[in-house]
Amino acid sequence: MRAPFAGTGRRSRRRTAPPVLAALLSSYGATGLAAAAGRPGLLAAVDQHAAAVRDGIGGIAAGPPPPALLEAYAEGVRAAAVEHGWQPPADPVDWSEPDWVLVRLVAVCALAHATGIRC
Numbered sequence: 499m500r501a502p503f504a505g506t507g508r509r510s511r512r513r514t515a516p517p518v519l520a521a522l523l524s525s526y527g528a529t530g531l532a533a534a535a536g537r538p539g540l541l542a543a544v545d546q547h548a549a550a551v552r553d554g555i556g557g558i559a560a561g562p563p564p565p566a567l568l569e570a571y572a573e574g575v576r577a578a579a580v581e582h583g584w585q586p587p588a589d590p591v592d593w594s595e596p597d598w599v600l601v602r603l604v605a606v607c608a609l610a611h612a613t614g615i616r617c
Contacts (some may be wrong), residue, residue, distance in 0.1 A: 519569040522576075523607050523615065526591065530604030531611070533593030540593060540601070547605030562612035572606040575599065 534541040555567050563571075576586075579599040591600060 518573045519565055519606075519610060519615070522572050522603055523610060525586070526600060526603050527607030527610070529591060530593065530596070530600065531607060534604065537593065540596070543601050544605050544608055547602050548608050551602070551605050551609060562609050565610060565613055565615060568606050568610050572603055575602050
């Protein structure tokens with residue numbers, strides 16, 4: 499007799515990004531993480547923001563936060579920023595001086611990458 503939840507472990511290992519997180523990854527993730535790889539100051543900022551994000555969503559010590567939590571956090575940051583007048587960049591981002599919101603969103607992307615989600 500098969501256990502009723504026998505197949506759930508295999509499915510839960512797949513790493514597909516929730517829709518908002520997928521849009522974030524495609525919008526800023528790849529370019530922001532690539533820019534951080536070549537700019538030590540930006541990389542340090544992304545790392546600091548990633549630590550703050552982890553702490554902000556519960557400081558899960560056993561590994562990176564689940565994609566659903568990352569999505570909710572990113573959507574909250576984006577919504578609050580827009581409410582306060584932030585506009586997503588229309589042109590390619592100048593990663594030499596990104597604003598706080600973009601660095602925070604790239605940090606969420608870095609955490610998503612740690613869960614196995616790729617841009």
